[in-house]
Amino acid sequence: MTDIWSMLPAIASAAKDVLLTITALVAAYVGLKGLSTWRRQLKGNTEYALAKNVLTCLYELRGAIGVARNPFASYSAEPDLPAEKLESMDARQKEWYAYAQMYEKRWAPVVAAKSKLDVFLFEVEAVWGRGKLAEFTPLNEAVAELNWAIQDHLEDRDPRRGRQALDSEERKKQRAVLFRRGMKTKDEYNENFEQAISKIEAVLKPHVLEHHR
Numbered sequence: 100m101t102d103i104w105s106m107l108p109a110i111a112s113a114a115k116d117v118l119l120t121i122t123a124l125v126a127a128y129v130g131l132k133g134l135s136t137w138r139r140q141l142k143g144n145t146e147y148a149l150a151k152n153v154l155t156c157l158y159e160l161r162g163a164i165g166v167a168r169n170p171f172a173s174y175s176a177e178p179d180l181p182a183e184k185l186e187s188m189d190a191r192q193k194e195w196y197a198y199a200q201m202y203e204k205r206w207a208p209v210v211a212a213k214s215k216l217d218v219f220l221f222e223v224e225a226v227w228g229r230g231k232l233a234e235f236t237p238l239n240e241a242v243a244e245l246n247w248a249i250q251d252h253l254e255d256r257d258p259r260r261g262r263q264a265l266d267s268e269e270r271k272k273q274r275a276v277l278f279r280r281g282m283k284t285k286d287e288y289n290e291n292f293e294q295a296i297s298k299i300e301a302v303l304k305p306h307v308l309e310h311h312r
Contacts, residue, residue: 149222150306156216157238157296163208164245164292168279174201191258199253206249213242234302237295241288248276 177185178196185193223231252273254260280286 145226146306147309149219149226150303153216153219153223154300154303154307156212156219157299160209160212160216160238160242161292161296163212164242165279167202167205167209167245167249168277168288169205170278172198172201174198189258195253195256195258198256202249202253206246209242209245231302234299237291237298241292241295245276245288248273252277 174197176197177193178200180196188196220232220235275286276288279289
């Protein structure tokens with residue numbers, strides 16, 4: 100009996116050590132699980148914010164492209180140029196400069212929206228990898244196609260160059276890119292542009308929807 104009582108302090112000490120070890124392990128597990136949850140939440144929040152920002156820029160760009168393709172041209176009789184420069188121009192040159200300035204104003208929002216989008220694409224590469232950038236290639240090509248169509252259109256009308264005679268097929272192709280069609284008319288450029296947007300939405304929208312579950 101004496102031996103048992105003498106062993107009690109040692110048993111109690113060992114039990115205490117075991118209890119402390121278990122407590123430490125439980126605390127470590129809870130801490131690691133909490134850290135893992137926090138990291139998951141942080142990753143989800145980062146991806147949500149990035150996806151939302153990219154989609155917002157994308158929709159701004161779509162709106163700007165729609166305005167740039169407006170078939171109705173409204174511009175002043177004279178361009179916004181210094182008086183001395185206007186004096187050296189004939190009526191045709193003034194009309195062309197005013198027309199070109201109209202397109203310059205239309206294109207400015209496209210440049211602004213595309214520039215904002217391009218900044219976020221650096222984050223896209225950083226967060227999801229370079230492979231995700233391939234999803235934006237059709238969109239970039241569509242924007243570039245419209246830009247070139249506008250430039251060619253303005254050059255064709257420039258009186259200093261002499262109006263170039265485009266054949267009917269070339270003019271039809273140019274107009275198909277330049278001008279937005281009505282609801283009942285096939286608009287191949289817009290269809291391609293919307294397909295490019297849908298391709299990006301398919302990649303990014305899940306990150307936005309996941310955040311709201």
